[in-house]
Amino acid sequence: MTRELHLNLFIHARGHHEAAWRHPAASPLPLTDIRYYQDLAQRAEAGLFDSIFLADQLALGDDVAHAPRTWLEPITVLAALAGATSRIGLIATASTTYTEPFNLARQFASLDHISGGRVGWNIVTSWLAAAAGNYGGERQLSHAERYARAEEFMQVVTALWDSWADDAVLDDRASGTYADPRGIRPINHQGAYYRVAGPLNLPRGPQGRPVLVQAGSSDTGRRFAARHAEAVFTAHQEKAAAREFYADLKALAAAEGRAPEQVLVLPGLSPVIGSTEAEAQRIARELNDLSDPEVGRKRLSGRFGGHDFSHLPLDRPLSPEDFPDPGTVEAARSRTEVILGLVRREGLTLRQLLHRLAGARGHYTMAGTPEQVAALIEDWFLAGAADGFNVMPAVLPGMLDTFVAEVVPILQRRGLFRREYAGRTLRAHYGLPRPPVRPAPAARPDLAAE
Amino acid sequence: MTRELHLNLFIHARGHHEAAWRHPAASPLPLTDIRYYQDLAQRAEAGLFDSIFLADQLALGDDVAHAPRTWLEPITVLAALAGATSRIGLIATASTTYTEPFNLARQFASLDHISGGRVGWNIVTSWLAAAAGNYGGERQLSHAERYARAEEFMQVVTALWDSWADDAVLDDRASGTYADPRGIRPINHQGAYYRVAGPLNLPRGPQGRPVLVQAGSSDTGRRFAARHAEAVFTAHQEKAAAREFYADLKALAAAEGRAPEQVLVLPGLSPVIGSTEAEAQRIARELNDLSDPEVGRKRLSGRFGGHDFSHLPLDRPLSPEDFPDPGTVEAARSRTEVILGLVRREGLTLRQLLHRLAGARGHYTMAGTPEQVAALIEDWFLAGAADGFNVMPAVLPGMLDTFVAEVVPILQRRGLFRREYAGRTLRAHYGLPRPPVRPAPAARPDLAAE
Numbered sequence: 001m002t003r004e005l006h007l008n009l010f011i012h013a014r015g016h017h018e019a020a021w022r023h024p025a026a027s028p029l030p031l032t033d034i035r036y037y038q039d040l041a042q043r044a045e046a047g048l049f050d051s052i053f054l055a056d057q058l059a060l061g062d063d064v065a066h067a068p069r070t071w072l073e074p075i076t077v078l079a080a081l082a083g084a085t086s087r088i089g090l091i092a093t094a095s096t097t098y099t100e101p102f103n104l105a106r107q108f109a110s111l112d113h114i115s116g117g118r119v120g121w122n123i124v125t126s127w128l129a130a131a132a133g134n135y136g137g138e139r140q141l142s143h144a145e146r147y148a149r150a151e152e153f154m155q156v157v158t159a160l161w162d163s164w165a166d167d168a169v170l171d172d173r174a175s176g177t178y179a180d181p182r183g184i185r186p187i188n189h190q191g192a193y194y195r196v197a198g199p200l201n202l203p204r205g206p207q208g209r210p211v212l213v214q215a216g217s218s219d220t221g222r223r224f225a226a227r228h229a230e231a232v233f234t235a236h237q238e239k240a241a242a243r244e245f246y247a248d249l250k251a252l253a254a255a256e257g258r259a260p261e262q263v264l265v266l267p268g269l270s271p272v273i274g275s276t277e278a279e280a281q282r283i284a285r286e287l288n289d290l291s292d293p294e295v296g297r298k299r300l301s302g303r304f305g306g307h308d309f310s311h312l313p314l315d316r317p318l319s320p321e322d323f324p325d326p327g328t329v330e331a332a333r334s335r336t337e338v339i340l341g342l343v344r345r346e347g348l349t350l351r352q353l354l355h356r357l358a359g360a361r362g363h364y365t366m367a368g369t370p371e372q373v374a375a376l377i378e379d380w381f382l383a384g385a386a387d388g389f390n391v392m393p394a395v396l397p398g399m400l401d402t403f404v405a406e407v408v409p410i411l412q413r414r415g416l417f418r419r420e421y422a423g424r425t426l427r428a429h430y431g432l433p434r435p436p437v438r439p440a441p442a443a444r445p446d447l448a449a450e
Numbered sequence: 451m452t453r454e455l456h457l458n459l460f461i462h463a464r465g466h467h468e469a470a471w472r473h474p475a476a477s478p479l480p481l482t483d484i485r486y487y488q489d490l491a492q493r494a495e496a497g498l499f500d501s502i503f504l505a506d507q508l509a510l511g512d513d514v515a516h517a518p519r520t521w522l523e524p525i526t527v528l529a530a531l532a533g534a535t536s537r538i539g540l541i542a543t544a545s546t547t548y549t550e551p552f553n554l555a556r557q558f559a560s561l562d563h564i565s566g567g568r569v570g571w572n573i574v575t576s577w578l579a580a581a582a583g584n585y586g587g588e589r590q591l592s593h594a595e596r597y598a599r600a601e602e603f604m605q606v607v608t609a610l611w612d613s614w615a616d617d618a619v620l621d622d623r624a625s626g627t628y629a630d631p632r633g634i635r636p637i638n639h640q641g642a643y644y645r646v647a648g649p650l651n652l653p654r655g656p657q658g659r660p661v662l663v664q665a666g667s668s669d670t671g672r673r674f675a676a677r678h679a680e681a682v683f684t685a686h687q688e689k690a691a692a693r694e695f696y697a698d699l700k701a702l703a704a705a706e707g708r709a710p711e712q713v714l715v716l717p718g719l720s721p722v723i724g725s726t727e728a729e730a731q732r733i734a735r736e737l738n739d740l741s742d743p744e745v746g747r748k749r750l751s752g753r754f755g756g757h758d759f760s761h762l763p764l765d766r767p768l769s770p771e772d773f774p775d776p777g778t779v780e781a782a783r784s785r786t787e788v789i790l791g792l793v794r795r796e797g798l799t800l801r802q803l804l805h806r807l808a809g810a811r812g813h814y815t816m817a818g819t820p821e822q823v824a825a826l827i828e829d830w831f832l833a834g835a836a837d838g839f840n841v842m843p844a845v846l847p848g849m850l851d852t853f854v855a856e857v858v859p860i861l862q863r864r865g866l867f868r869r870e871y872a873g874r875t876l877r878a879h880y881g882l883p884r885p886p887v888r889p890a891p892a893a894r895p896d897l898a899a900e
Contacts, residue, residue: 022623030621032653034532034564058552060651064629070619070653073560079529080564082484098550102508102584110523113482114530133647134552169520171480173472176742179514197583201510203482203520292626 005381005416006388006430007408008091008266009044009052010233011037013068015395016270018299018358019290021068025283025398031070037077038084043397047404048418050429051089051120053213053233053390054078058098059130063298075107082115089426091120091213096153097146098126098135102196105160112205117425120211123228125150129305147220152191154228159187161209162437163199179203208435211426217245217335226252230432231264233390235338235363242267242385262432267385268363270392271373273402280367287394288355296354299361303336314351318343338362360392370406377407378416455831455866456838456880457858458541458716459494459502460683461487463518465845466720468749468808469740471518475733475848481520487527488534493847497854498868500879501539501570503663503683503840504528508548509580513748525557532565539876541570541663546603547596548576548585552646555610562655567875570661573678575600579755597670602641604678609637611659612887613649629653658885661876667695667785676702680882681714683840685788685813692717692835712882717835718813720842721823723852730817737844738805746804749811753786764801768793788812810842820856827857828866 010016014026021031029036041052054074061069074092081090090111094104104121111119125146132140141149168183187198214221214229225232232249236242250260272287274280297309307324320343326336339362342348348356359365366376380386393399411417427434460466464476471481479486491502504524511519524542531540540561544554554571561569575596582590591599618633637648664671664679675682676699686692700710722737724730747759757774770793776786789812792798798806809815816826830836843849861867877884 019626021621021628022626030619032563032619038533057651059647060634060649064634065631066626066628068621068628070629070651072563073556073652075526076529076557076560076564079526080533083488083530083533099553100548100550100585103549103553106523107526110526113522114484114526130647133645135550136645169480169482171471171518176469176472176516176740178471178516178518179520181515184510184514195583195586197509197580199510201507201520202523290626 003381003387004418004431005377005411006050006231006264006266007047007417008231008233008388008390009040009049009400010268010390010392011040011052011054011396012392013071013396015399016360016363016392017272017287017291017394018067018295019287019292020395022290023287023395023398025395027397031068032072034072034077034080037072038081040397040400041081041085041088041090043400043404045085045088047400047408048421049088049391050388051091051426052081053091053120053122054093055122056093056095056124057128057131058095058126059128059134061302062130063295066292067295075111078111078119079114082111082118087118087421087424089118089120089211089429090115091122091211091426093122093124095124095126095131096150097141098131101153101156101194102160102200105157105200106202108210109161109200109202109205112207112210113202117206117427119205119207120213120231120426122213122215122233123150123154125216128302143218143220147224149193150224152193155191156187156189156194156196158209158438159189160196160198160200161204163187164202164204165437166204166208169203204437207425207427208437211430211432222249222252225249226256226258226263229263231266231430233266233268235268235335236385237338237342237362237364239380239383239385241341242380243383246385264387264430266388266390267380268360268392269377269389270360270363270365270394271399271403271407272365272367272394273370273373273399273406274367275369277368277372280369284367284394288358291355291358293351293354296358300339300354300357303339309350312350315349317347317349318353320344335362359394363390363392365394370402370410373403373407374410374414377411378414381416453831453837454868454881455827455861456500456681456714456716457497457867458681458683458838458840459490459499459850460718460840460842461490461502461504461846462842463521463846465849466810466813466842467722467737467741467844468517468745469737469742470845472740473737473845473848475845477847481518482522484522484527484530487522488531490847490850491531491535491538491540493850493854495535495538497850497858498871499538499841500838501541501876502531503541503570503572504543505572506543506545506574507578507581508545508576509578509584511748511752512580513745516742517745525561528561528569529564532561532568537568537871537874539568539570539661539879540565541572541661541876543572543574545574545576545581546600547591548581551603551606551644552610552650555607555650556652558660559611559650559652559655562657562660563652567656567877569655569657570663570681570876572663572665572683573600573604574665578752593668593670597674599643600674602643605641606637606639606644606646608659608888609639610646610648610650611654613637614652614654615887616654616658619653654887657875657877658887661880661882672699672702675699676706676708676713679713681716681880683716683718685718685785686835687788687792687812687814689830689833689835691791692830693833696835714837714880716838716840717830718810718842719827719839720810720813720815720844721849721853721857722815722817722844723820723823723849723856724817725819727818727822730819734809734817734844738808741805741808743801743804746808750789750804750807753789759800762800764804765799767797767799768803770794785812809844813840813842815844820852820860823853823857824860824864827861828864831866
């Protein structure tokens with residue numbers, strides 16, 4: 001079977017460069033205007049992307065004075081995008097730590113019905129410390145505790161999605177039979193964190209379950225992804241590291257008894273595209289010149305558990321001693337390690353590091369021509385570093401339009417990317433099977449004998 | 451100022467009669483198909499209704515074998531309806547008992563942005579005992595406890611919606627100033643049930659806050675409505691009872707320091723409409739003949755805390771002794787009292803009672819001509835029994851179409867109902883002011899003096 005390249009559009013602010021919101025190629029619409037998101041999803045659909053993706057954080061950033069830290073709530077946005085598009089997959093982030101599993105299972109099942117089977121859920125455990133304060137917490141749960149809860153959360157929501165047989169609804173008007181109760185069962189979950197009786201109060205969606213997406217790359221995150229994820233968003237600065245991650249994740253998935261090709265690995269790629277390399281470099285410089293070092297310092301501090309970087313001069317080379325031990329950071333650990341790797345390898349100054357992170361927060365950035373971008377995509381794809389990419393245009397919609405108009409046709413000519421949608425669901429685009437209803441746990445013979 | 455009549459379309463199953471889903475005038479679409487809801491909202495908008503409304507329950511009914519107990523999740527549906535309509539208000543039910551206040555405040559603020567200011571929230575405390583089992587509960591919270599939580603919940607969500615000044619977002623691309631932090635403040639709520647730091651991570655919506663709707667009619671429910679609700683859905687079997695409720699609620703609102711005209715009272719009205727009275731009666735009989743007494747018994751049992759009605763013969767007149775004491779029912783108390791009132795006044799048999807409840811679950815039902823329906827609406831409106839109606843068509847879309855085509859023009863000719871939308875928000879349709887941001891609690895002088 002030929003491997004197929006997959007492309008996801010990651011919609012973030014007015015583009016992934018920190019200063020994109022101020023750039024002339026950025027959308028004129030407010031970030032609370034649904035037309036902005038609808039327009040981007042339609043442009044990505046015109047480019048035959050597999051999906052669009054919305055990230056999320058459950059607290060306001062403390063740098064909102066100088067950074068565009070507002071966006072609409074992802075689940076409501078997906079429902080609004082479903083009606084504005086017809087084929088593209090729609091992925092929203094939602095938290096296992098701060099949502100009731102019954103509510104989350106139900107809203108995603110509803111989205112799957114509303115979109116005709118185009119929904120994916122990006123599973124997060126919410127690393128942002130400030131989020132805990134919005135949900136009754138005195139303190140943030142530890143990284144390990146969040147993942148332990150998430151593991152049980154997955155059991156609950158999967159059981160809820162499987163609580164209706166695919167053919168349970170009969171809707172037989174003549175006989176007055178609406179559903180076959182033998183196809184609907186309670187889940188009676190009683191665990192360490194959750195007690196949920198079920199069944200869900202909504203029939204199974206067109207995809208059975210939403211496509212499960214994950215982005216945690218710590219050891220715990222990888223093991224979680226290997227067990228549950230069908231697509232993984234990941235951040236790498238080098239092809240070698242991406243290949244290593246790719247091989248590791250596929251091996252972990254196989255060890256869990258899963259088919260490795262059913263866990264797609266999609267590294268982030270944030271391209272600044274110009275007709276010539278010089279033009280691309282010029283746009284990249286424009287963006288860096290528009291960025292605010294104080295916003296960058298605050299974001300870096302947020303990544304490192306609130307560590308204070310305000311005393312560091314902007315133009316002296318950094319050393320690892322300027323950073324706290326990543327083992328002490330109860331946040332998005334894998335991303336902090338990517339940043340430390342950059343510092344160690346390249347001897348950047350703080351200003352240079354902030355420019356690098358301003359590009360796409362630690363994801364791979366490049367400035368180049370459409371040919372160069374397509375070459376990188378082909379290279380990583382063929383080298384076993386990626387099943388496709390999480391495309392993070394530096395400026396939206398500007399760099400997305402260039403990508404669709406100039407990079408996609410190259411990928412199509414090389415036989416790497418679709419020329420039309422073959423299927424109608426996100427599972428079809430990603431080449432993933434529709435999961436059958438998992439059988440109920442077998443009755444315990446010791447109880448049955450009573 | 452002339453009083454204006456308000457009309458809301460209550461979308462439920464394939465119509466409010468229990469057997470509507472089987473009737474030939476009902477929609478052919480599945481109840482999980484978003485087009486069904488979009489089509490109804492568009493028909494109501496064509497009829498210049500103020501709003502549509504979606505009820506909700508957080509557990510599957512136990513009579514799903516013979517009753518259409520499935521629907522999409524209301525918040526996701528509203529987002530999808532926003533794009534399919536442009537003027538009509540959109541009201542969804544959500545629970546204060548089983549939702550995190552930060553999530554609820556955020557999703558409704560997001561919906562208000564997405565719809566351009568057309569959203570309302572029907573506040574419920576979730577009386578259904580089975581819901582507790584889906585949210586970790588060993589037992590259902592008592593009626594009093596649910597309302598105590600709801601009271602604090604309202605403080606939290608109101609403070610979150612008011613945590614951004616209307617002009618806090620500057621989005622000044624030239625200077626790089628995104629927001630004015632002086633207009634954004636934490637809420638630091640610490641109460642008996644909730645601790646929420648805030649601010650919300652989303653700017654204030656076009657309406658400031660969603661329109662607040664409520665439907666609890668118990669004493670506690672009325673006091674809650676008098677404090678918070680801007681529109682109240684209510685169920686009455688007689689004009690006299692409706693007038694009494696209307697006067698009581700307006701007086702309670704005044705006692706809370708609110709303008710009585712800013713609490714709209716909208717009784718339920720479930721009309722079966724025919725060109726002649728005989729035709730209307732015929733359709734009503736068809737519907738009753740399609741209904742299933744066993745479904746009716748189960749629903750009645752659900753209303754009375756699980757009380758068993760299976761031993762009662764269908765055709766002997768009921769007495770109040772056939773029912774449990776409503777004071778012992780921890781459910782939707784006011785509705786149980788309406789039912790007992792019917793039994794006492796009219797000496798119904800169980801079969802007759804089930805037919806009456808099959809119509810619209812205790813709401814006012816009538817079978818008549820468009821003239822008769824319009825006359826009742828005018829009578830109740832002018833008599834101070836209603837500010838408008840929660841229209842609950844017996845069959846959807848059949849009876850809605852008849853209402854729009856034949857009842858609305860009569861109301862317009864009598865100068866009672868709009869001939870075009872004057873405003874663009876639900877607040878504008880309902881004649882409600884846009885709430886200003888409530889000032890933060892004053893600093894305590896004893897602390898300031900330290």
